[in-house]
Amino acid sequence: ILNVEQSPQSLHVQEGDSTNFTCSFPSSNFYALHWYRWETAKSPEALFVMTLNGDEKKKGRISATLNTKEGYSYLYIKGSQPEDSATYLCAFPGNTGKLIFGQGTTLQVKP
Amino acid sequence: DGGITQSPKYLFRKEGQNVTLSCEQNLNHDAMYWYRQDPGQGLRLIYYSQIVNDFQKGDIAEGYSVSREKKESFPLTVTSAQKNPTAFYLCASSIRLGTTDQPQHFGDGTRLSIL
Numbered sequence: 001i002l003n004v005e006q007s008p009q010s011l012h013v014q015e016g017d018s019t020n021f022t023c024s025f026p027s028s029n030f031y032a033l034h035w036y037r038w039e040t041a042k043s044p045e046a047l048f049v050m051t052l053n054g055d056e057k058k059k060g061r062i063s064a065t066l067n068t069k070e071g072y073s074y075l076y077i078k079g080s081q082p083e084d085s086a087t088y089l090c091a092f093p094g095n096t097g098k099l100i101f102g103q104g105t106t107l108q109v110k111p
Numbered sequence: 112d113g114g115i116t117q118s119p120k121y122l123f124r125k126e127g128q129n130v131t132l133s134c135e136q137n138l139n140h141d142a143m144y145w146y147r148q149d150p151g152q153g154l155r156l157i158y159y160s161q162i163v164n165d166f167q168k169g170d171i172a173e174g175y176s177v178s179r180e181k182k183e184s185f186p187l188t189v190t191s192a193q194k195n196p197t198a199f200y201l202c203a204s205s206i207r208l209g210t211t212d213q214p215q216h217f218g219d220g221t222r223l224s225i226l
Contacts, residue, residue, distance in 0.1 A: 004153070031211040043115070044201070046214030089154070097142075097209030098169070101153035 002026050004092045006102035013080050014110050020076045021105040023090030027071030034091040034099065035064055035075055044089060047075075080109040113138045117202050117218035123226050124189065124196060132187045132221045134202035142208040143185040144215065147171060148199040157200075160185055161208035189223060197225050 005024045013019050025033060032051045038044040048057040053068040061078045077084055087106045091099040115136045124130045136143065142161050146154040156169030160179040174193025179185050185204075189196045199222050203215040 009151075034214055036214070036217075041219075043217040043219045045217070049212055049214050051212050091154075091215075093211040097205075097207075097211055098144075098156060098159060099154075099215060101146075101155075103151065103153045 002092065002094055002100050004090060004100050004102040006088075006090055006105050008105060009103060010106040010108070012108045012110065015081060017080050017109075018076065018078045019080055019107065020074050021088065021107075023073045023075070023102055025071050025073070025090070025092040027069060029095055030068040030071075031093050031095070033066055033068075033073050034093070035073070036089040036091065037086045038089060038104070039086040047088075075105075077107070080107070082109045082111050085109045115202055115204055115216055115218035117200075117221050119221060120219065122221055122223045124223060125226050127191045129188055129190050130223065132189070132200055132202075132223070134185045134187065134218060135183050136185075136202075136204045136216070137183060138204055138216060139182070140204035140206055140216070141182070142205045143179070144203040144205075145169075145175070145177065145185070145187045146201045146203065148201060148220075154201060157187065159208070196223055198223060 035047040036044040048064045050066040055066040064075045066073045087104040089104045091101045118133045144159045145157040155171050158177040160166040176188045201220045202218045205215045206213050
């Protein structure tokens with residue numbers, strides 16, 4: 001059974017703090033690793049799809065890194081803002097293409 | 112604007128009743144999915160469809176049924192056999208099943224509660 005783990009489960013930071021969280025996934029048979037942001041009352045939206053070991057992607061103040069050999073990805077948020085408050089999901093596609101989701105990390109940024 | 116529309120946003124079910132959740136997409140995607148979210152758990156796959164007139168059970172299909180008569184539409188029926196239907200339901204689509212380097216697109220979800 002493929003397992004995707006995210007930590008921490010929740011995080012509270014002050015506005016302006018930088019933060020990061022982790023997604024762990026099976027290191028064998030790697031295809032890709034997806035990150036999604038899910039704001040309250042909205043639909044989850046894709047942040048990054050990472051496919052190569054050592055990949056680093058960036059979108060504004062958010063960036064992600066990937067280590068396929070050890071099976072983890074980090075998501076970093078630099079200078080957190082209240083609008084960054086959301087649940088961040090990572091997902092690992094198995095060999096059938098179906099996504100296996102982690103439990104998510106819920107970030108609360110206090111002004 | 113292309114996207115996925117789920118309706119209704121909130122749904123209440125009486126004991127013994129079947130209810131159907133609607134999901135429509137205009138992204139011209141072949142693959143569609145239904146997920147269930149419960150507190151403290153990741154999204155779990157109920158059913159998926161890779162093409163019209165085809166669908167497969169996901170990890171928690173018991174008590175649910177689907178149809179895929181049109182490319183745009185993938186309704187989910189929660190039957191009376193589903194003993195714990197109270198949850199948040201998300202519909203998603205992707206270009207094709209197995210294109211792992213492409214993200215899924217999601218609707219806004221339907222919250223189902225038992226009366």
